Amino acid sequence: MSPREIFALRDHLGAELTGRTLSDAHTCVSLTDILSQTVLGGRLRELSGRSVLLKLSDQLRSGLAMIELDGIARRMLLCPPDLNPAHLDALIADAGIDAVVTDEPDRWAGSGIALIVTAQLPLVSTAPAKTERATEWLMLTSGTSGVPKIAGHTLEALTGAIVAEGPARGPAPVWATFYDIRRYGGLQIFLRAVLSGGSMVLSDPHEALGDHVARLKARGVSHISGTPSHWRKLLMSGSAAQFTPAYVRLSGEIADQAVLDGLKAAFPNSSVGHAYASTEAGVGFAVNDGLEGFPADYLGNRNGVEMKVVDGSLRIRSTRTAHAYVGRNAAALTDDDGFVDSGDIVELRGERYYFVGRRGGIINIGGLKVHPEEIEAVINRHPDVRMSRAKSRKSPITGGIVVADVILTEGTDPARAKEIRDQILERCRAQLASHKVPVVIRFVEALDVTPAGKLARTDA
């Protein structure tokens, strides 16, 4: 019996590498001959079978290191840029880290970790390596306070949705994302670029949005993904003009009808789709009919992804989910039947399920549970609103009341604020139960977005 054949990233980069690039705001790396070049100073052999912490200050070297390490290291833990340094020791212990790939070797000198490898550009020549094993990919969950959880994936699970969709038709895509590729949403796009024969343009947290979009245009980006908050920010900036991607993708937060319509108006020739995925549950599905929510017949078994709704929450079982939380005190990732409980609450209306919010994000109004997202969805449908955030405010009478911060669309006459406020309230009263209607509406210039690209909900 021969062992099952293992594919690593390098095995997807065998043919047709010419003309493909991986670039950020400063550097453009050609993927031609990438397999005979190294970002690790030629020290890949030393990392064979190791549990490697990938702790780099930029995405470009991170991506190149992933290509080299996959299939060689035992596991690699991807550190997103906003990782709280105070959590590193706990993560290193839980993941059994015995090697670090870094661009700041001095900081690791006294760490007690024996093997420190410096990632550096420009690339230098090396002999191509051969895949030895299926490397475990460790990713950190976002949105939790305290030490993030470590979700364990395989490349096969991470790329399940990409392989299922098959190769892209037409010319090789140039992918971009507003996400960081060291988070699940961004990594999906990086893997798509590697597997689909295309190129990828990375984001840069220090770059102004207008400059970023100029770079996307200059590099000919055709496929691009981000959270609804990322996209609303782009629509507000006025930078979207003359940018003409073929495919616009949303994920990571609820894509409401207002943002889908806003993107369709801004990119009339693009296909606009939203995808449902999470670090734990993997890629669930994509919706490409331009409507919010998803068809009710997505439940059940569809393309190898099984979904059901239990107590209002979407549960997913497929080969694309993470296989476990990693660490000494790690909780179970799935229920007894192997389903991941997403904690995303859905509601059936007619033939479609709609996302109403996160189970953990419920605010309590006089004993009644309210999802801020369902209020925001009503507010966002007002044509003069670009983005909103509902939250609870303490009340001595009911414990909490709903208040909302609203960003108006660019160019709205401030003199109309009162009229718009009244119209928003009228819509809320018509469509929401009375305890969900905001008591106070404040017009603001900006709303906080987390490093993971999601609307900050600090009080939730």
Next chain:
Amino acid sequence: MSVRSKVIDAIQQIAKEQHVTLPALSDDLSLHETGFDSLAFAILVARLEDETGVDPFTISEDAAFPATVGDFVRAYENVPA
């Protein structure tokens, strides 16, 4: 504008929004008889806090919730400046 007229204005504004038909607002009218439910009162207290900067029911630990419109108005009038 006096504190009293601010409070009365806010009550009338919220009554309009909540489709509550108010009886004549005399000082001895019980709050129950205004037709306001607890949500309407929560809205009233939040609006008044935004307007006046005070929430007398949260500041004072032992303040019993007022029983009449007069009590309610006085709670705002008696807040130390």
